[in-house]
Amino acid sequence: MSTHVEKDQVSGHETTGHEWDGIKELNTPLPSWWVYVFWATIVWSVGYWVVYPSWPTATSYLTGMFETTNRTQLHETMANVAAERAPYMERLAALDLDEIVNDSELLNFSMAGGKAVFAENCAPCHGTGGSGNPGFPSLQDDDWLWGGTLEAVNETVHVGVRWDANEDTRFNDMPAFGRDEILEREDINDVVQYVLAFTGRETDKAAANRGAGVFADNCASCHGEDAKGVQELGAPNLTDAIWLYGGDAATITETVNNSRGGVMPAWGGRLDEETIKMLTVYVHSLGGGQ
Amino acid sequence: MAMPHLQQPDPAHPLPQNDTLPEDDRDQPLYKTRDKVYPKRVSGYFRNLKWFALITLLAIYWIVPWLRWDRGASAPDQAVLIDMDMGRAYFFFIEIWPQEVYYITGLLILAAIGLFLATSLFGRIWCGYGCPQTVWTDLFMLVERHIQGDRNARMRLDKSPWTFEKIWKIGATHLSWLVIAAATGGAFVLYFNDAPKVIADIFTGHASLGVYVTIAFLTFSTYLLAGWAREQVCTYMCPWPRFQSAMLDDESMIVTYEGWRGEPRGPIKRKNLVRGEVPEVGHCIDCYACFNVCPTGIDIRDGLQMECIGCGLCIDACNEMMDKVGFPRDLVRFDSVQNSQLRAHGKATNIRILRPRTIFYSVILVLVASVMAFGLLNRTTLEVNVLRDRNPIFVTLSDGDVRNGYTLKVLNKEQAAKTYILQIEGLDASDFQVIGLTPNQDGTFSLDVAPDRVGSFRVFVAANPETLNSESTPFEFSVTDPEDNVRETYDTVFAGPK
Structure with missing residues (x-):
């Protein structure tokens, strides 16, 4: 290897010895300012190790002079937020739901807080803004399976629906009249026509008339003689315009055949009391609160 | 035409090396180094105008935030306030909500057209008298002159070695500049906060980070632009000088040198004057008084130049000299190019304010102002x-x-x-x-x-x-x-x- 380093005459820089078609590659040094910045960053990094968490140790890590980490910063930020909210939270804890709704300041606070909690926990099933999905009730309408008063909503959020882990959970169990062979096929057809007649949509008047007896014997105990539902039992009103799973003949037949049993988790214990109160106030305000 | 052949390197005739390049192409700096300007003190009509503008404008800047205006308990009582937190802007009896920001657009349009109109009538009076760059530079030069002395003393001081006197004088100048700059930045935040409260907060360390950062930034920019950059801002940074010529015509009033009377220039022989002989030269005695007082360091005798900010200090300087040597005043004068030529031929001069250009600008100005006034008066509550x-x-x-x-x-x-x-x-x-x-x-x-x-x-x-x-x-x-x-x-x- 040649030890002679050729110098380029025009620029005064050394060449690398690489040559293509008579063009020689220059070994142009980095601009000095660039090199100084490079060294400065190395010096800076040493200071950084001292101030911030850096090197791992066998069991832990160097925490840095001020023990400032993203994690402690997050905790501080969260603590600050909690401190700012504390006066409201204390009042939320102390007051009844009715009192909260009548205090415009707390109402606003709960609406804003409840909206955020709803988006995090409830929206996946009930839809953003509580607009509902097939099988998951809309919380904006005025039809409630388990009651739409502040207390009833608060209770439902606490205990859930058909949530086995909670002893007090809202529970009912509609028989699967077809699958379990409680009713004959014809009876089911008749009772479906009878149910459709509540909203004036029956197609077979004779069948509907025959279905009245079937309804009285099998359905009225929960849904009521007038079929307007019983909220204590969570039995839906069959005479209104709102159908959770669908109100056409085929879907109602499917419901009678196989039953339905939606599940909602119990949020008591998962969310604290104040948060559930905010959630209740928010849900109640969506348009259907009773 | 045949394609030119690429020239192959010929070992016998190598390409020209650095030392064989022509003299002009070698060691040419890419940037012009600044010739530092040492404006000399001057007095006269235009200097007085400039002092008046300086005092008035600075007073407005520093006093306005302290004016109060009673709006009742539900709004702040500061007459001029842009309240970012609440999203309101107050100007005496006017209150603007964020969605009405188009009033600001209207104001900017008014300012632009007003500038066009003023320029077509009087040249660059905005540059010479109203622009913050001019006002603060003027203030900084005043401080500089008080501490370091006038033009010649400052030039000597700059050339002298670093003695105690030089360190003291330069240090005191920069310190004073920084104090003024800090007061400038400090006053700016008063327009965005309740003035008495934020002043107390600033000095007790309770003001927000935004306030301190704003003050620091404006302190730095004021110090840099008025202390160091000065005329370079006007020459290199500001776009206005580049297109001002579009607003000017032969009848615009500008600072002009009456070449027909001044040339041929030449030093005056006192003995000729004493003998009462008519000098063979023009009235310009080539004393460079006009150049020495110029804040942008140009020679007005070269005609209208982009660097000229139209402040008229050269007129004061020239008049002073003309009075001394007994020639008529206004060899450099504030007049139109057309009038200068008319005078050269001994004809009567006139100033026509109403010209198609000025009428056009005025109509737009009145139009936009009317629309804005109508909008404000019919503003819905x-x-x-x-x-x-x-x-x-x-x-x-x-x-x-x-x-x-x-x-x-x-x-x-x-x-x-x-x-x-x-x-x-x-x-x-x-x-x-x-x-x-x-x-x-x-x-x-x-x-x-x-x-x-x-x-x-x-x-x-x-x-x-x-x-x-x-x-x-x-x-x-x-x-x-x-x-x-x-x-x-x-x-x-x-x-x-x-």
């Missing part, structure tokens, strides 16, 4: 915005009716609490309710909105789908202020099933 729920578009109720949800924003721009009457028009509604409010006897609602605030209301409207003609039925919300008989409506739609 009540505004209604409606946001319709889109998720879901409508809700079916148990009785088969459909319900739409709306969020109503009622903007009360008055400094008084208001109760508005809300009703819906153009829809056969089966239900109409505002969350948290009980309806009046006639089915309307009373909306209470605090002074100078936005009231937000959740509104639900229901209708029987049978009564709806289409899936989207237009109707309007009507909000009335019964006291002032002001009514605002908002057109929206009611959505239903297909």
Whole structure:
């Protein structure tokens, strides 16, 4: 290897010895300012190790002079937020739901807080803004399976629906009249026509008339003689315009055949009391609160 | 034409090396180094005008935030205030909400056209007298002159070695500049905060980080631009000098050197004067007084130049000399190019203010000002915005009716609490309710909105789908202020099933 380093005459820089078609590659040094910045960053990094968490140790890590980490910063930020909210939270804890709704300041606070909690926990099933999905009730309408008063909503959020882990959970169990062979096929057809007649949509008047007896014997105990539902039992009103799973003949037949049993988790214990109160106030305000 | 052949390197005749390049192409700096300007002290009519502008403008800048204006308990009492936190801008009796920011646009248009008009009439008087760069540079030069002395003393000081005197004088100058710069930055934040409170906060360390950063930035920029950059801002940074010539014509009043009278220039022989002989030379005695006082370091005798800021200090300097040597004044004068030529031929001069150009600018100016004044005078004190729920578009109720949800924003721009009457028009509604409010006897609602605030209301409207003609039925919300008989409506739609 040649030890002679050729110098380029025009620029005064050394060449690398690489040559293509008579063009020689220059070994142009980095601009000095660039090199100084490079060294400065190395010096800076040493200071950084001292101030911030850096090197791992066998069991832990160097925490840095001020023990400032993203994690402690997050905790501080969260603590600050909690401190700012504390006066409201204390009042939320102390007051009844009715009192909260009548205090415009707390109402606003709960609406804003409840909206955020709803988006995090409830929206996946009930839809953003509580607009509902097939099988998951809309919380904006005025039809409630388990009651739409502040207390009833608060209770439902606490205990859930058909949530086995909670002893007090809202529970009912509609028989699967077809699958379990409680009713004959014809009876089911008749009772479906009878149910459709509540909203004036029956197609077979004779069948509907025959279905009245079937309804009285099998359905009225929960849904009521007038079929307007019983909220204590969570039995839906069959005479209104709102159908959770669908109100056409085929879907109602499917419901009678196989039953339905939606599940909602119990949020008591998962969310604290104040948060559930905010959630209740928010849900109640969506348009259907009773 | 044949394609030129690429020249192959010829070992016998190598390409020219650095030392064989022509003299002009070698060691040419890429940037012109600045020739430092040492403006000399001058006195006279234009200097007095400039002092007057300086004192007036600086006084306005530093005093205005302290003026008070009573707006009642619901708004700040600072006469001129841009309240970022609350989203309000106050200017004496005018209050602007963020959505009315187009008034600021109007102001900027007025400022631009006003600048065009002033330039076509009087040349660059904005540059010479009104521009903050000129005002603060003038102030900094005043300080500099007080500490370091006049032109010659400053030039000597710069050339002298670093003695105690030089360190003291230069240090004191820069320190004074920094103090003025800090006061400049400090006053700027007063326009965005309650002045007495923020001043106390600044000195006790309680002001926000934004306040300190703003002050630091403006201190630095003032110090840099007025202390160091000076005329370079006008020459290299500011776009205005580059296109000002588009506003000028032969009849614009500018600072001109009357070459016909001054040339041929030459030093005057005192003995000729004493003998009363008429000198063989022009009236310009080539004393460089005009050049020495120029804040941008140009020679006005070279004619109108881009660097000239039209301040007229050279006129004062020249007049002083003309008085001394006994020649007529105004060899450098503030006049139009046309008049200068007329005088050269011994004809009568005149100044025509009304020219197509100035009339055009004035008409636009009056037009824009009228539109703005009309807008301000007819500014609504009540505004209604409606946001319709889109998720879901409508809700079916148990009785088969459909319900739409709306969020109503009622903007009360008055400094008084208001109760508005809300009703819906153009829809056969089966239900109409505002969350948290009980309806009046006639089915309307009373909306209470605090002074100078936005009231937000959740509104639900229901209708029987049978009564709806289409899936989207237009109707309007009507909000009335019964006291002032002001009514605002908002057109929206009611959505239903297909």
